[in-house]
Amino acid sequence: MRIASWNVNSVRQRIEQLLAYLRAVSPDVLCLQEIKCEDAAFPRAEVEDAGYNVATHGQKTFNGVAILSKRPIEVVRGLPKFEHDPQARYIEAVAPDDAGVVRIASIYLPNGNPPSSEKYAYKLAFMDCLAAHAASLLRQEEAVVLAGDYNVIPAAGDVYDPQAWAGDALFLPETRARFQTLLNLGYADALRAVSDAPGLYTFWDYQAGAWPKNHGLRIDHLLVSPQAADRLKSVAIDKELRAAGRASDHAPIRLDLA
DNA sequence: ATGACTTGCGCGGCAAGA
Numbered sequence: 478m479r480i481a482s483w484n485v486n487s488v489r490q491r492i493e494q495l496l497a498y499l500r501a502v503s504p505d506v507l508c509l510q511e512i513k514c515e516d517a518a519f520p521r522a523e524v525e526d527a528g529y530n531v532a533t534h535g536q537k538t539f540n541g542v543a544i545l546s547k548r549p550i551e552v553v554r555g556l557p558k559f560e561h562d563p564q565a566r567y568i569e570a571v572a573p574d575d576a577g578v579v580r581i582a583s584i585y586l587p588n589g590n591p592p593s594s595e596k597y598a599y600k601l602a603f604m605d606c607l608a609a610h611a612a613s614l615l616r617q618e619e620a621v622v623l624a625g626d627y628n629v630i631p632a633a634g635d636v637y638d639p640q641a642w643a644g645d646a647l648f649l650p651e652t653r654a655r656f657q658t659l660l661n662l663g664y665a666d667a668l669r670a671v672s673d674a675p676g677l678y679t680f681w682d683y684q685a686g687a688w689p690k691n692h693g694l695r696i697d698h699l700l701v702s703p704q705a706a707d708r709l710k711s712v713a714i715d716k717e718l719r720a721a722g723r724a725s726d727h728a729p730i731r732l733d734l735a
Numbered sequence: 736a737t738g739a740c741t742t743g744c745g746c747g748g749c750a751a752g753a
Binding site: 514588589646682683684686725 | 739740741742743744750751752753
């Protein structure tokens with residue numbers, strides 16, 4: 478089973494790249510973040526014509542997440558116990574596969590900058606609530622993949638200039654500690670299960686020539702429960718999508734389960 | 736270096752992202 482995650486930075490701006498990705502990589506499930514539109518404005522017909530069921534949790538202008546699946550899915554919208562959140566940042570689905578079912582979340586964690594603001598407190602509160610929900614999912618002993626744009630740089634090897642990012646909401650100790658809490662629960666960072674190489678980035682800013690200079694960040698992650706980790710075959714970052722014209726500033730990340 | 740980005744909204748230029 479192939480599961481991918483991509484922050485598209487506006488699904489309406491990226492529809493041609495999205496359809497090409499579905500054709501080329503053929504994920505069984507694709508998690509999207511930053512669709513930046515209400516549910517009714519999602520290019521549903523084009524994606525359905527490509528062979529996918531579509532579940533969206535969108536809002537006007539900002540944020541918004543979606544899950545596309547070849548096979549029918551059961552869907553929950555919003556992070557449980559965080560339902561009052563006006564920002565659309567979480568959608569979860571149960572997808573059937575040949576080995577049973579896999580529970581998959583598409584997560585768009587808050588950026589949190591500047592750290593002195595309410596935006597950072599919101600980020601930390603979201604992460605605390607996510608950890609509580611992630612813990613409850615583990616108790617069901619299912620294969621779980623928590624996919625998305627975490628807006629977390631886990632370690633110094635995941636950013637081109639760690640010193641320059643030391644005070645950023647993506648890299649502060651309080652942020653990294655909460656990401657580590659998810660791992661301590663029993664989830665594995667799928668990419669780190671297959672490689673300890675530095676410089677495996679998923680994001681390059683549009684500004685200041687970040688892409689040609691390879692000034693990247695690893696902030697999009699696939700966290701897998703033990704039952705999913707046992708089935709992990711491979712992980713890849715599709716960075717060629719960042720090089721294409723009219724690219725998102727994020728590249729997709731994906732894994733294959735046996 | 737008088738520069739150096741991309742969205743949504745909505746029609747001018749700001750807010751937000753990371």
